Amino acid sequence: MATTGNNIDSSKAKIVHGDGGYVLEDVPHFSDYISDLPTYANPLQDNPAYSVVKQYFVHVDDSVPQKVVVHKSSPRGIHFRRAGPRQRVYFQADEVHACIVTCGGLCPGLNTVIRELVCGLYNMYGVKKVLGIEGGYRGFYSKNTIHLTPKFVNDIHKRGGTVIGTSRGGHDTSKIVDSIQDRGINQVYIIGGDGTQKGAAAIYEEVRRRGLKVSVVGIPKTIDNDIPVIDKSFGFDTAVEEAQRAINAAHVEAESMENGIGLVKLMGRYCGFIAMYATLASRDVDCCLIPESPFYLEGPGGLYEYIARCLKDNGHMVIVIAEGAGQELLSGSCGSDKQDASGNKLLQDIGLWLSQRIKDHFSKEHKMTINLKYIDPTYMIRAIPSNASDNVYCTLLAQSAVHGAMAGYTGYTSGLVNGRQTYIPFYRIVDKQNKVVITDRMWARLLSSTNQPSFLTVKDVSEEKKEEETLSQMNQLSNNTEDETVSNPSVK
Numbered sequence: 001m002a003t004t005g006n007n008i009d010s011s012k013a014k015i016v017h018g019d020g021g022y023v024l025e026d027v028p029h030f031s032d033y034i035s036d037l038p039t040y041a042n043p044l045q046d047n048p049a050y051s052v053v054k055q056y057f058v059h060v061d062d063s064v065p066q067k068v069v070v071h072k073s074s075p076r077g078i079h080f081r082r083a084g085p086r087q088r089v090y091f092q093a094d095e096v097h098a099c100i101v102t103c104g105g106l107c108p109g110l111n112t113v114i115r116e117l118v119c120g121l122y123n124m125y126g127v128k129k130v131l132g133i134e135g136g137y138r139g140f141y142s143k144n145t146i147h148l149t150p151k152f153v154n155d156i157h158k159r160g161g162t163v164i165g166t167s168r169g170g171h172d173t174s175k176i177v178d179s180i181q182d183r184g185i186n187q188v189y190i191i192g193g194d195g196t197q198k199g200a201a202a203i204y205e206e207v208r209r210r211g212l213k214v215s216v217v218g219i220p221k222t223i224d225n226d227i228p229v230i231d232k233s234f235g236f237d238t239a240v241e242e243a244q245r246a247i248n249a250a251h252v253e254a255e256s257m258e259n260g261i262g263l264v265k266l267m268g269r270y271c272g273f274i275a276m277y278a279t280l281a282s283r284d285v286d287c288c289l290i291p292e293s294p295f296y297l298e299g300p301g302g303l304y305e306y307i308a309r310c311l312k313d314n315g316h317m318v319i320v321i322a323e324g325a326g327q328e329l330l331s332g333s334c335g336s337d338k339q340d341a342s343g344n345k346l347l348q349d350i351g352l353w354l355s356q357r358i359k360d361h362f363s364k365e366h367k368m369t370i371n372l373k374y375i376d377p378t379y380m381i382r383a384i385p386s387n388a389s390d391n392v393y394c395t396l397l398a399q400s401a402v403h404g405a406m407a408g409y410t411g412y413t414s415g416l417v418n419g420r421q422t423y424i425p426f427y428r429i430v431d432k433q434n435k436v437v438i439t440d441r442m443w444a445r446l447l448s449s450t451n452q453p454s455f456l457t458v459k460d461v462s463e464e465k466k467e468e469e470t471l472s473q474m475n476q477l478s479n480n481t482e483d484e485t486v487s488n489p490s491v492k
């Protein structure tokens with residue numbers, strides 16, 4: 001049996017091979033494990049808003065390539081099923097009993113997704129029974145539910161947070177599936193980050209083992225942007241925009257004083273996307289430190305040397321640090337192995353630690369007084385409503401999720417790949433975490449925009465590149481050999 005690192009059985013992967021090295025990583029469908037299900041004409045065909053649209057229904061063979069940059073001799077590569085409404089659906093409106101749950105940390109846009117799931121189900125498919133599960137996964141078996149209607153959700157998108165609450169920990173697969181079965185729920189919309197998607201994959205496996213006609217659908221959420229495959233997660237843009245306010249404040253403080261340093265700590269437990277994009281957007285940042293790129297303080301090429309140069313040249317500087325950066329420098333201090341209820345590492349405050357180190361170093365070694373202001377906006381970048389572009393993104397994600405469930409697909413995450421809405425099998429989402437690749441162009445762009453040292457030796461760079469190549473070769477190999485092969489695709 002082939003399993004991913006998370007014990008998700010990937011041997012059931014539906015891989016379809018086509019001409020020219022075309023590979024479709026398809027998502028599960030009810031018809032894979034339940035026979036003779038009736039289908040119905042999609043009610044959208046009679047909806048005045050959609051019936052005028054030329055080719056509104058997605059073609060059964062439509063798929064979206066994972067890689068858009070190719071060479072003339074490259075194989076066509078991996079594709080995902082294109083999201084959208086299908087001609088035939090597997091549920092009648094009054095048969096659907098949907099539920100929505102939000103898990104993990106907050107993220108701008110959660111309420112927008114909830115709103116659009118409810119309105120999409122009501123307005124597009126005439127579904128009237130939509131339950132909100134309160135307080136995350138544990139809410140399935142230990143909390144009340146809320147009946148969600150278009151009226152109830154009408155202006156929740158203007159508020160931060162999630163109207164149905166969220167939590168970490170408390171995932172008990174069999175209790176959750178018992179609750180789904182007992183309540184007669186047949187569409188489960190699960191909004192959350194990498195941990196949540198692992199939980200969703202486990203729920204799907206159990207639902208399938210019990211042979212239930214229940215669609216299990218994930219909607220990827222995380223301001224950290226650590227979910228692989230998708231272009232980016234919703235709320236990320238909003239968080240980066242809000243982070244600008246902290247960086248601006250740091251810059252104003254720093255440039256108003258002699259030897260002023262503004263130090264901003266931003267969220268990013270295992271990856272530095274928020275810090276990287278906020279730095280690139282701001283142009284006021286002189287140094288960005290992220291978990292993927294270890295840094296050191298002392299000696300040639302170190303952080304102290306760079307700070308001294310910036311202060312000498314400009315009189316001030318701004319540093320952005322992701323909360324997960326430099327944790328190895330802090331190791332040994334107490335509390336480093338603590339975890340939250342979901343098993344995520346609890347981090348120590350690298351920003352506070354670094355502020356003290358910088359002050360001590362410059363007063364002792366350079367006899368200089370540093371005016372350092374430490375700004376930690378923490379929850380302020382995620383406890384806000386989503387901006388306009390995230391709102392549109394949330395709407396498309398939610399509507400795509402609904403179309404897929406109505407069409408009988410299950411075990412998928414609704415996600416944007418190369419600007420197109422797709423259905424991605426869970427095993428692809430939970431397999432690994434998305435990280436900033438420091439040998440990619442984006443990190444090089446950042447280094448050339450800040451002029452900061454890379455903190456890497458030539459040897460480090462070549463090792464990093466080798467590691468990346470090995471990883472991508474392994475991925476290629478597993479796609480070619482591990483999974484069940486279906487030639488002559490009969491795609492739905």
Ligand SMILES: Nc1ncnc2c1ncn2[C@@H]1O[C@H](COP(=O)(O)OP(=O)(O)OP(=O)(O)O)[C@@H](O)[C@H]1O
Nearest residue numbers: 104105168169171192193194195196198199222342
């Ligand atoms: N491997 C796993 N299997 C089953 N459930 C899991 C797993 N990992 C996490 N979960 C559950 O998923 C939920 C959310 O996980 P977590 O707290 O890690 O947040 P997340 O979804 O990764 O979001 P974020 O990191 O953006 O805050 C929790 O209820 C947790 O119990």
Ligand SMILES: O=P(O)(O)OC[C@H]1O[C@](O)(CO)[C@@H](O)[C@@H]1O
Nearest residue numbers: 105106223224267268269340382
């Ligand atoms: O909400 P909590 O448990 O304080 O967790 C904070 C974490 O959540 C995130 O916002 C998303 O995973 C991280 O950036 C941060 O480390």
Ligand SMILES: [Mg+2]
Nearest residue numbers: 193194195222
């Ligand atoms: Mg997470």
